[in-house]
Amino acid sequence: MLSYRHAFHAGNHADVLKHFVLQQVLAYSNQKDKPYWYIDTHAGAGMYALDHGYAVQNAEFEQGIARLWNAQDMPQPLVEFVQLIRGNHPDATPRRYPGSPSVAQALLRTDDRMRLFELHSSDFKLLARHFQSAGRKVLLAQEDGFSGLKSLLPPPPRRAVVLIDPPYEEKRDYQRVVDALKDSLQRFATGTYLLWYPLLQRPEISVMQEKLLKLGAPSWLHVTLSVHAPAADGFGMHGSGMFVINPPWTLPKTLEQAVPYLVDVLGLDQGAQYSLEHHIP
Numbered sequence: 014m015l016s017y018r019h020a021f022h023a024g025n026h027a028d029v030l031k032h033f034v035l036q037q038v039l040a041y042s043n044q045k046d047k048p049y050w051y052i053d054t055h056a057g058a059g060m061y062a063l064d065h066g067y068a069v070q071n072a073e074f075e076q077g078i079a080r081l082w083n084a085q086d087m088p089q090p091l092v093e094f095v096q097l098i099r100g101n102h103p104d105a106t107p108r109r110y111p112g113s114p115s116v117a118q119a120l121l122r123t124d125d126r127m128r129l130f131e132l133h134s135s136d137f138k139l140l141a142r143h144f145q146s147a148g149r150k151v152l153l154a155q156e157d158g159f160s161g162l163k164s165l166l167p168p169p170p171r172r173a174v175v176l177i178d179p180p181y182e183e184k185r186d187y188q189r190v191v192d193a194l195k196d197s198l199q200r201f202a203t204g205t206y207l208l209w210y211p212l213l214q215r216p217e218i219s220v221m222q223e224k225l226l227k228l229g230a231p232s233w234l235h236v237t238l239s240v241h242a243p244a245a246d247g248f249g250m251h252g253s254g255m256f257v258i259n260p261p262w263t264l265p266k267t268l269e270q271a272v273p274y275l276v277d278v279l280g281l282d283q284g285a286q287y288s289l290e291h292h293i294p
Contacts (some may be wrong), residue, residue, distance in 0.1 A: 019136075019180070022112035023061035024074030024277045027253035029081070031178065031236045032116050033208045033271065034255045034264070038174055041261035048124035049172035052165055054158025054193075055179050056129040057112040059143035060137045064108045074107060076240070080220050080278050082107055084230050088270045094099040113176055114140070120148070128150040128165055130158035159193050166200040173201065178209035186216040191224045192227055194258065198230065205259045212252035225256050234260040234291040236268055238275055242284025251284070265291045 022028070033227060042203060063074050081087065081095050083105070089260070097119055100109060111119070114129050121127065127150065131137045137155040144151045154161055162175065179186045190208055195261055208225070213217065225235070239252030272287045279285070 017151060019057045019112065021063050021071055022073050023112070024063055024107060025077040026073075026238065026240045026275075027077075027209070027211065027250070028110065029077050029279070030253055030255060030272075030274065031113075031207075032098070032113065033091070034236070034257065034268075035113060035116055035174075035207060036094055036096065036097060036120065037090070037264055037267055038257070038261060039117060040205060041263060042172070042205070043120065043122060045172075047172055048122070048170050049174060050126045050160060050165070050168040050170060051114075051117045051121060052128045052173055052175045052269055053114055053117070054162050054167075054175070054177045055060050055132045055155075055160075056114045056136075056140055058131075058139035059112050060110070060139075061110045061112060063110055070216070074110060076279065076281065078107055082149065084278065088274055090271050091274060092133060095267070113143050114151075115143070115180070117174075118144075118151075121150075125150075128161075129153045130156055130161045132157055146148070155234060159189055162193060163196060163200070165283070166197055166204065168201070168204075171203070172257070173204045175204055175206045176209070177206065181211060184217055187221040188224075191221060191228070194230075195228055198228065198258070203259065205261075206257070208256040208258075210254050211250045212237060212239055214247045222254075223233055228258075230258045232259050232293050234264055234268075236272060237288045237291070238272060238279075239274075239284060239286050240279050241281040257272075260291070260293065262293050265289065265293065270275060279281050 131140050234257040237254040243251050276285050
């Protein structure tokens with residue numbers, strides 16, 4: 014099944030959490046001089062319009078990045094995040110939103126490299142167009158990211174940040190992400206792995222969460238952000254989570270500062286909340 018298009022959801026609360034965590038991890042990785050690879054298993058289109066096309070149909074960004082766009086009271090880490098998302102476009106309202114590869118592109122250094130996978134034919138064309146002038150620094154493949162990831166580990170520089178965020182259109186994706194992380198740790202135990210997932214009223218979510226904790230990763234962090242209470246009819250995404258293996262030791266403190274603010278600003282009812290657990294020796 015290849016019907017999912019992230020453009021419908023670009024800039025929503027889940028993107029805010031995912032890309033904020035990604036920014037923090039990449040910025041920390043930049044503190045060492047040695048180059049690294051950024052690997053994205055489900056890269057999407059790279060950049061998304063917010064003022065026309067798919068994004069305006071549900072306008073999910075209005076309850077996501079738009080609420081932070083002109084905020085004056087944000088914690089400093091979120092100020093830097095919004096500046097990154099804004100880029101060089103000082104519009105009063107957000108008109109486009111960068112996907113994960115574009116967030117990474119803004120942070121990677123000269124000797125760092127990107128390896129991007131996207132299976133959807135339409136999104137791959139847009140992704141290729143967006144990075145057409147990037148040269149050898151960015152390599153793209155129109156293939157399944159779970160399979161492609163195996164071929165890249167361990168990476169030549171022995172440093173990597175890997176983002177895994179499938180659309181979860183199929184139930185088996187909840188098991189596939191666990192299998193992917195288990196296999197990746199066997200191939201390259203010191204990589205930093207970021208897994209994004211939706212918070213839905215589905216049994217697969219809790220089963221996956223339990224399996225993630227049983228992977229035996231020596232260092233991990235788990236953060237969730239819910240913007241409203243689960244719907245009475247059981248449908249819809251009320252939040253999202255990020256599970257990070259080998260996270261920066263600075264990440265818990267940063268999230269403790271920023272995520273409560275996101276609950277206050279992005280929350281839609283009394284069910285808005287967050288959780289944060291970590292084990293970083």
